[in-house]
Amino acid sequence: MPAVDAAGEFETIQKLLRPLAHPDYARGLADDVAVLPSRPGFDLVLTKDAIVEGVHFLPDDPLDTVAQKLLRANLSDLASKGAEPFGYLLACHWSPRCGWPEREAFAEGLATDQAAFGVQLLGGDTVLTPGPASFSATLLGWLPKGEAVSRGGARPGDAVYVTGTIGDGWLGLQAAQGRLSLEPERVEALAERYRRPVPRVVFGRAVRGLVTAMMDVSDGLVGDLGHVARASGAAITLDLELTPRSAAAQAWLESRTDPEAALERLVTGGDDYELVLTVSPRDEAAVKREADRLHLRLTRIGEVQAGAGVSARYLGQALTLSRTGWTHD
Amino acid sequence: MPAVDAAGEFETIQKLLRPLAHPDYARGLADDVAVLPSRPGFDLVLTKDAIVEGVHFLPDDPLDTVAQKLLRANLSDLASKGAEPFGYLLACHWSPRCGWPEREAFAEGLATDQAAFGVQLLGGDTVLTPGPASFSATLLGWLPKGEAVSRGGARPGDAVYVTGTIGDGWLGLQAAQGRLSLEPERVEALAERYRRPVPRVVFGRAVRGLVTAMMDVSDGLVGDLGHVARASGAAITLDLELTPRSAAAQAWLESRTDPEAALERLVTGGDDYELVLTVSPRDEAAVKREADRLHLRLTRIGEVQAGAGVSARYLGQALTLSRTGWTHD
Numbered sequence: 001m002p003a004v005d006a007a008g009e010f011e012t013i014q015k016l017l018r019p020l021a022h023p024d025y026a027r028g029l030a031d032d033v034a035v036l037p038s039r040p041g042f043d044l045v046l047t048k049d050a051i052v053e054g055v056h057f058l059p060d061d062p063l064d065t066v067a068q069k070l071l072r073a074n075l076s077d078l079a080s081k082g083a084e085p086f087g088y089l090l091a092c093h094w095s096p097r098c099g100w101p102e103r104e105a106f107a108e109g110l111a112t113d114q115a116a117f118g119v120q121l122l123g124g125d126t127v128l129t130p131g132p133a134s135f136s137a138t139l140l141g142w143l144p145k146g147e148a149v150s151r152g153g154a155r156p157g158d159a160v161y162v163t164g165t166i167g168d169g170w171l172g173l174q175a176a177q178g179r180l181s182l183e184p185e186r187v188e189a190l191a192e193r194y195r196r197p198v199p200r201v202v203f204g205r206a207v208r209g210l211v212t213a214m215m216d217v218s219d220g221l222v223g224d225l226g227h228v229a230r231a232s233g234a235a236i237t238l239d240l241e242l243t244p245r246s247a248a249a250q251a252w253l254e255s256r257t258d259p260e261a262a263l264e265r266l267v268t269g270g271d272d273y274e275l276v277l278t279v280s281p282r283d284e285a286a287v288k289r290e291a292d293r294l295h296l297r298l299t300r301i302g303e304v305q306a307g308a309g310v311s312a313r314y315l316g317q318a319l320t321l322s323r324t325g326w327t328h329d
Numbered sequence: 330m331p332a333v334d335a336a337g338e339f340e341t342i343q344k345l346l347r348p349l350a351h352p353d354y355a356r357g358l359a360d361d362v363a364v365l366p367s368r369p370g371f372d373l374v375l376t377k378d379a380i381v382e383g384v385h386f387l388p389d390d391p392l393d394t395v396a397q398k399l400l401r402a403n404l405s406d407l408a409s410k411g412a413e414p415f416g417y418l419l420a421c422h423w424s425p426r427c428g429w430p431e432r433e434a435f436a437e438g439l440a441t442d443q444a445a446f447g448v449q450l451l452g453g454d455t456v457l458t459p460g461p462a463s464f465s466a467t468l469l470g471w472l473p474k475g476e477a478v479s480r481g482g483a484r485p486g487d488a489v490y491v492t493g494t495i496g497d498g499w500l501g502l503q504a505a506q507g508r509l510s511l512e513p514e515r516v517e518a519l520a521e522r523y524r525r526p527v528p529r530v531v532f533g534r535a536v537r538g539l540v541t542a543m544m545d546v547s548d549g550l551v552g553d554l555g556h557v558a559r560a561s562g563a564a565i566t567l568d569l570e571l572t573p574r575s576a577a578a579q580a581w582l583e584s585r586t587d588p589e590a591a592l593e594r595l596v597t598g599g600d601d602y603e604l605v606l607t608v609s610p611r612d613e614a615a616v617k618r619e620a621d622r623l624h625l626r627l628t629r630i631g632e633v634q635a636g637a638g639v640s641a642r643y644l645g646q647a648l649t650l651s652r653t654g655w656t657h658d
Contacts, residue, residue, distance in 0.1 A: 030560065032406045032544075035477045036373040043375070045366040050420040050454045050469060077361045091379040091420070091465040122375060129381045131460015136420040138377060138467040148364045215361075231359065 005128050007100045012092075014128055016107035022087055022120035034089065034122035042142045047077040050136035053095065053203040057195070058176055059132070063102045065195040065328035066135065067109030074139035075117055076199035076216040076273040082149045082208025083141030085117060087203060090124035095133035117201060149204075152231035153212040154278035158304040161287065163200045163274045164297055165223050165246040168193040170269020182255070186248040186260055193246075204275055206290040211281045217272040224276060225302075225310045231280075235307030240314040243267055261313050278304055336429045338455055341421075345436035351416055351449035363418065363451035371471045376406040379465035386524075387505055388461070392431045393438030394466050394524040395464065400442045403468035405545040405602040406527035411478045412470030414446060414530060419453035424462035435561030435637065446530060477540040481560035482541040483607035487633040489565055491615065492603045493626055494575040495550050497522040499598020511584070517578040522575070526602035533604055533617040539612045546601040548597075553605060554631075554639045561607075564636030569643040572596055589643050607633055 005012075025034050038056075051073065053059055053150060057066050071088065077087045090110075094103070114120055119139070154160075172194025174180045175187045180265050182190075204214065213232055217224045221243070229236045240263050249266060256262035279287050291298035312319045347358050365373075379589050380402065382388055386395050400417065407414045415421050419439075423432070443449055448468070483489075501523025503509045504516045512520075533543065542561055546553045550572070558565045574582060577597060585591035608616050620627035641648045 001644075008415050030556075031410075031480065033376045033410055033412075033477070035410075035472070036375065037474065038367045038369050038371055040369045042365050042367055044367070045362050045363045046365065046418060046451060046467075048418040048420055048453045050456045050465075051421060051460065052422060052456050052458045054459060055457055081360075081362055081364075083362075088466055089377040092379055093379060093381060093422070093463050095460075124377045125379045125465065127379045128384055129461060129463055130383060131463075132458060134422050134456075134458055134460075134463065136379075136422075136454065136465050138375075138418055143364070145366065148362070151360060196406075227359075240384060256614050314341075 003112045007098065007103055009126055012056040012103055013266065014080055016070045016103055017121060017323050019109065020110055020121040021113060022122050026122050027089060035322065039142060041145050043145055043148060045078055045081050045143050045148060046138060047074050047138060049074045049077065050134060052134040052215045053132035055089060061195055063106040064109030064112070065100070068113050068196050070135050070137050071110065071113045071117070071119070072197050072273060073218065074137050075201055076197070076218065077203040078139055078141040079199050079204035080149065080214050080216040080275055081143060082147065082204050084205055085119050085139055085141040087120050087122040087140045088305055089122050089138040091136045093129045094126065095131060098133055111229065116259060121226065149208055149211060149214045150231070151213050151215040151228050154228055154234050154236070154304045155212055155231035155280065156234055156306045158212050158278040158280050158303055159284055159300050160238070160276065160278050160302040160304060161298050162217065162221065162244065162301050163203060164198070165244045165249060166272055166274065167249045167266025167269055168246050169197060169271025169273065170265065171249055171252055178195045180252065182248065182251055186251055189224045189248045194271060197271060199273055200275045200296065203290065203294055206281045207287050210287050211277040211279055214275055214277040217274045217276050219270050221267040221272065221276065222310055223268070228276065228278065228296040229308065234312045236302055237305060238302040238310060238312045240267065240312050242299060242301045244297060255281040265312070300303045336427065336432055341432055341455055345432055346450060349436065349439055349443060349450040351451050354416065355451050358452060368471060370474050370546050372474050372477060374407055374410050374412040374470045374472050374477060375467060376403055377465060377467040378403045378406065379463060381463040382461035387396045390524055392435040392448060393441070395562040396435045396438030397442050397525050399464050399466050400439065400446070400448070401526050401528045401590050401602060402525055402547065403466050404446055404530055405526070405547060407468055407470040407529050408530040408533035409478065409543050409545040409604055410472060411476065411533050412471040412472045413534060413542070414448050414468055416449050416451040416469045417468040418451050420465045422458045423455065424458055429463055437514060452651045455567070459516055478537055478540060478543045479560070480542050483557055483561035483563050483633045484541055484609065485633055485635045487541050487607040487609050488613055488629050489567070489605065489607050489631040489633060490627055491546065491550065491573065491605045491630050492532060493527070494573045494578060495546065495601055495603065496578045496595025496598055497575050498526060498600025498602065499594065500578055500581055502600065509581065511577065511580055515580055518577045520605040523600060526600060528602055529604045529625065532619065532625050535623065536606065536616050539616050540606040540608055543604055543606040546603045546605050547599060549597040550598050550601065550605065551639055557605065557607065558637065558639055564634045565631055566634060567598060567639060567641045569596065569630040569641050571628060571630045592643070
């Protein structure tokens, strides 16, 4: 079917993508395949996420940040396993919006994050779509054999921790859409968090042998804790007021008339890309030392108990989980 | 951003995709990652292709055939390396057209080809798009260490062969669009070839150690021979009238007033997914034996010479290559 790529598929690959190719495995992006030698003693971890304009990023988001968000969402999945990322395959479904300058920006975003996270392009495809742009990436990482962290290892008595701050992804979406009345620098900080989350790759690797379960928080803290509880056959209790908040999120919270309802929004919104982890009392000090060493905020937000599901307390008072939040008992 | 998946992402994964998951590596599709043990002595080959509705498949193509075309286009890339496929990651960008019955059909197409080609689902993502549906897959295969077939090994004196028939993909697109005046069974056969090409995976593996270069014909025979010539630093001469044609393509050819121009269309159209290979005289008999053993048509269509580029002869007369076909000298 006729689909003229005005910006040029060939030029896109030659000028923008080839400079990003892995020197050993990508075969110069000239062979339609990547060839990866085996690494005895290591497992290969693979994850694949897709993002769509108007769904996972905004139509006016700069394309360098879109490329970065794509890589980072995938890197966050590898981080939750404790894996060491090294490469990725990429599919670009360019829309008419994606001319040469936009593709240059996209490639610049890739280059920035390749350097930041130690990954290189292995291959992929670039195609045209008449609809909204979308992108997918398959990220690859190494793990010492058998050491992939599960989300099913949480045991009663474990403490529940989370990295960084929670709720900025959801608030950041409101900020990027101009729907947040806060000081401009707060709005900008939150929008930046939405566009460019920070996957906790180094911390994930550092605590790989110390945690009982770990996963990344991408669909909302409560929902993702629910995955851990279910996979572990245990209950998790969350102390709502302990949930770590950025300065901007705290400012937003203080502007709300119902702080409890506002907290519920923060812990059920998506796009945080933090790690939530469960730790036995024996290893808590060691996990905290790793966070200190990396200057990473790490907050105890609850505990694992016998039972099932996620329950919450707010200032010591039990709440009952509704479908998207809580109601009082 | 609000994007309601009426058919249900959770149900899609649980009911349609989980039954397709690799029993050992996919972690039940419950962990956002696949974990692949190392296989010492083998290289891992990876390829990723994307297809878009209205560009690579037709808006009214049944989704089972779309799933199969996606896998087969990727399998064809692995076939050209001589690799043994075993798994794939999948991104589904569902459009509003993709309700539950369409997703069921898509999963059925996957299941059919998993059985036919020995691959299993490793992971991926399903997202919604307001635009046309698109899909991408990352296919994985094994190769004995260092044995990936290159497209750069053709040497003067080698013969050029192609599997199957050429031109049916391009004709099949016209057929599927109702733009071909042939008998109904011819039209149906060609449309089927467009929707469900047959990647030559078994043959590719069988001749891995016998060919000097190999690649799959996806962008048109002439253009893909050009890739082989360029990568090999050699010239390729193609005897146009030798190009193998299906009975339906032959019927179409005989209906044209200018057979040479018609032949040019067949050898520059895309979507064939056959293998083109170069073979030294010493190994020609062995390669033919493998094709015979597999009951696969294999046709000598030209030869490798010193020089550069692709040139063509028609009934012994030299033609000069124009951008999309040939003109007479």
